[in-house]
Every structure is written in structure tokens, then in C-alpha cells.
Amino acid sequence: MILELERKKELYKALVEKRTEYEGIFYVGVTSTGVFCRPTCPARKPKFENCEFYETAQQALLASYRPCQRCRPLSHPNHVSDLVRVLVEAVEQNPEKRWRGQDFKALSVDESTARRQFKKRFGMTFVEYARARRMGLALKSIRSGEKIIDTQLAAGYDSSSGFRDAFSRIMGTPPSRLEDGRILKAAWLDTRLGPMIAIGDEDKLYLLEFVDRRGLEREVERLRKRTKAAIIPGETKPIHSIEKELAQYFDGKLTEFSTPLYLMGSPFQQSVWEQLRQIPPGETRSYADIAGALGKPTAFRAVAQANGANQLAIVIPCHRVINSDGGLGGYGGGLVRKEWLLTHERQSG
Structure with missing residues (x-):
């Protein structure tokens, strides 16, 4: 008791x-x-x-x-409010629009409420959301060969330096350098254990993390720099695939993921991640076990670091690695989630 x-x-x-x-x-x-x-x-x-x-x-x-009528526990924990839905639809009707105070009044929307709800739902204010959408269209225009000056004016910037700075801040690379650059798309996925962010191109999934993971911004920044890519809101085939597979996983109907992955790590890190994928669902291994399986029994600290560098939560199951004494150890998504995932896999097995 x-x-x-x-x-x-x-x-x-x-x-x-x-x-x-x-x-x-x-x-x-x-x-x-x-x-x-x-x-x-x-x-x-x-x-x-x-x-x-x-x-x-x-x-x-x-x-x-x-x-409860306030938190609505029978709806999805990340259910989009009517206000957010109305504003998202308004942006889609005129995505190049630059929003001002009177625009909110025309929709009978309180500007501060919109800012707060978008910050909670998307991690950015509504104005930042609308700006990111404009920039996404600007990126598409640049990629299709339109002149930067035309794109700049369409995006609502009279100053070329202002456009360049805003573009770089949101997309990660100035417009003049995008001709040969890569584009990755990022999407918000709702899951049983809270929202996750998925980033991928048309072929592979690059990142899957809980949005409240500590250090997530640094992870995304690292990914952006190493791939020399611009990251924009959107969806791709691998993102659709992982969303579907995650739903099956949380329903207890799937234990192995088939979404194609892009593993961005050293040969040693990739060997560790391969060992993680060989741990059966519901079972656990220690860092020392992984090091031993790799033929490097003293490298358990390096294994722990490689485990922490994993950017594909759940799919590469770093939650199945625990301390040698049986303790849960660490987990970027939080120990409560780690414990839940292990229990879920044991019960689903």
C-alpha cells in the first residue's frame, strides 16, 4: 500500500x-x-x-x-479548437495575406486568444504560422524558377534584406541558396502519448520525436545543418506511412515498423541502432548487453551516447534499453512514457 x-x-x-x-x-x-x-x-x-x-x-x-467540460477527456488530447480551425482555413483561402489587427476583428476573433492557442497547438503564434505558410509558398515559387524579386513582393516584403532574414529564420537557408538545396517536410502527429513531430522527404523518414522532448529544437537544427535542407510544413509518403503505423502500434496491432528510414549517424551509432531494432517488443537489454553484442564489452558508455542520439523514437526502440541494475535509465521522451511503452509492448505481445 x-x-x-x-x-x-x-x-x-x-x-x-x-x-x-x-x-x-x-x-x-x-x-x-x-x-x-x-x-x-x-x-x-x-x-x-x-x-x-x-x-x-x-x-x-x-x-x-x-x-470534464473544460479538458474534454473523451476527445483527443490535442483536438484542434474551432478558433484554430477557422484561422487555419482563413490562411488557406488566402495564404499570401499579411495579417493585421482588423483582420482578426473581421472574423470576430480575439487576437491575443489566437496567439495563445496557436502557440500551444503549433509551438508558434498565429502570425508566425501565417508567415511560415507564406514562406512555404515562396520556397515553392523559387524552386519552380520564379525570380526572387517577384517572390519577395508576393510574400509581402518590400525590403529584400527583410525577406532574406525572415526566410532564413523560418526555413533555415536564404532563398538565393535554395536552387540546389534539399527540402524536408515536417508534420505534427497526434498519438496516444501526446503529439510527435515527423520530418521526412519523399523517400525516407528522418526524425520522429515527442514535441515536448527536451532539446528538440537543437535536434531539428542539427538535422537541418547536416542535411543542408530547408524544413517546411507539409506531408510526404513516409510521414503518412509512419502516422498509420503508429496508430496500429498504439492499438497493439503492430510490433515492427516498415516505414523507410534515413539514419544520420556514424557507423558505430548505426550499429547500435541496428542492435536496438533486434530487441523483441516487450523485452529489454542493458547498455552492457548491447556493447557485448557488438563485440565491444567496454564500450557501454559509447552505446549510451549512441542511444541518446537516436532521432527516431519508438521506431528505433531506445526505450527498450535499461540500466544493468534493472532501473529504467534515461529517455528523451520522459521516463513515464518509457515505462508505458514497455508495459504496452508486453501486454500486446
């Missing part, structure tokens, strides 16, 4: 702190109100003694709790 109490304290702390990595891990029933919520609910937090924790929404419903 002591362990159970400690677990409840852990979940309550996650509830109070609105920890995103606990999405899909638990639901909380509030005895004083009769409602149940997801971990990131914005409502005022209940007292610890008024909380009951459940692994699924169904369990909470069966315990007679009704769903």
Missing part, C-alpha cells in the same frame, strides 16, 4: 504541474465534483484527498464520473 500511495503522490504532482508527458497515462476522478479530467486540465486543481486515479477514461466512466 505504501507503493500505491507513492504512485498516487507522483500522479497528483503531475496533475498540479500539468505535465504533458502524462497525457494518456492516467485520468483523475474528482470526488468533490463528480467529474474526471486529463492530466493537463486547466481547471483549478482539487485537493489530493479528493482525487482517484484511473488508467483509462473507460475506468473513470465506470466509476460513475462524468467527463
Whole structure:
């Protein structure tokens, strides 16, 4: 019972702190109100003694709790609000538009609310989102051979230096250098354990990470520099493929991924990642086990570093590597997710 109490304290702390990595891990029933919520609910937090924790929404419903109207636990945790949907549609109707205060008023939308909701959903404000969309069209125009001056004016920039700076900040490379450059596309994928970002070209998947992973921006920047590519919003065949496979994985219907991957690492790192892919779902290996399998038993620290450099979460299952003493070790997506993934694979096996 002591362990159970400690677990409840852990979940309550996650509830109070609105920890995103606990999405899909638990639901909380509030005895004083009769409602149940997801971990990131914005409502005022209940007292610890008024909380009951459940692994699924169904369990909470069966315990007679009704769903919270604020966090809507029966909808997807990353459900797009009506306001976001309206603005996204408005951008698509006129993607080259430069938005100003009166444009929000014309749609009966509060500008600060739009900024806040887009920041939460996409990691950028609405104005930044609209600008990125304009820049995506500008990139397409440049790639199709149009003159940069024409593209600059169409994107709403009177100053060539301003256009160049804005383009570089969003896309990662100035427009004059894109003629022979590569283009990667990035998409937001909703999953049971929270949103992930997928980046790929038309042939392979380059990156798959939880969006709240610590250091994700540095990972994307590293990818952009090493590939000398511009990264723009969009979807590709490998991104569609991994989205479909992830859904099957979380439903317990798939254990091996077939989406083609682009592995960007040293020969040693790639040998480690290959060993990770050979660990059966639901099983674990230690860093020392991996080093031994590679014929380098003293290289367990290098194995740990290679494990941490993996940019394809779940697909290359670094979550299946634990400490020699049986402890979970580290995980970029958070130890709560790591524990959930291992339990899920054991139950699905």
C-alpha cells in the first residue's frame, strides 16, 4: 500500500504541474465534483484527498464520473479548437495575406486568444504560422524558377534584406541558396502519448520525436545543418506511412515498423541502432548487453551516447534499453512514457 500511495503522490504532482508527458497515462476522478479530467486540465486543481486515479477514461466512466467540460477527456488530447480551425482555413483561402489587427476583428476573433492557442497547438503564434505558410509558398515559387524579386513582393516584403532574414529564420537557408538545396517536410502527429513531430522527404523518414522532448529544437537544427535542407510544413509518403503505423502500434496491432528510414549517424551509432531494432517488443537489454553484442564489452558508455542520439523514437526502440541494475535509465521522451511503452509492448505481445 505504501507503493500505491507513492504512485498516487507522483500522479497528483503531475496533475498540479500539468505535465504533458502524462497525457494518456492516467485520468483523475474528482470526488468533490463528480467529474474526471486529463492530466493537463486547466481547471483549478482539487485537493489530493479528493482525487482517484484511473488508467483509462473507460475506468473513470465506470466509476460513475462524468467527463470534464473544460479538458474534454473523451476527445483527443490535442483536438484542434474551432478558433484554430477557422484561422487555419482563413490562411488557406488566402495564404499570401499579411495579417493585421482588423483582420482578426473581421472574423470576430480575439487576437491575443489566437496567439495563445496557436502557440500551444503549433509551438508558434498565429502570425508566425501565417508567415511560415507564406514562406512555404515562396520556397515553392523559387524552386519552380520564379525570380526572387517577384517572390519577395508576393510574400509581402518590400525590403529584400527583410525577406532574406525572415526566410532564413523560418526555413533555415536564404532563398538565393535554395536552387540546389534539399527540402524536408515536417508534420505534427497526434498519438496516444501526446503529439510527435515527423520530418521526412519523399523517400525516407528522418526524425520522429515527442514535441515536448527536451532539446528538440537543437535536434531539428542539427538535422537541418547536416542535411543542408530547408524544413517546411507539409506531408510526404513516409510521414503518412509512419502516422498509420503508429496508430496500429498504439492499438497493439503492430510490433515492427516498415516505414523507410534515413539514419544520420556514424557507423558505430548505426550499429547500435541496428542492435536496438533486434530487441523483441516487450523485452529489454542493458547498455552492457548491447556493447557485448557488438563485440565491444567496454564500450557501454559509447552505446549510451549512441542511444541518446537516436532521432527516431519508438521506431528505433531506445526505450527498450535499461540500466544493468534493472532501473529504467534515461529517455528523451520522459521516463513515464518509457515505462508505458514497455508495459504496452508486453501486454500486446
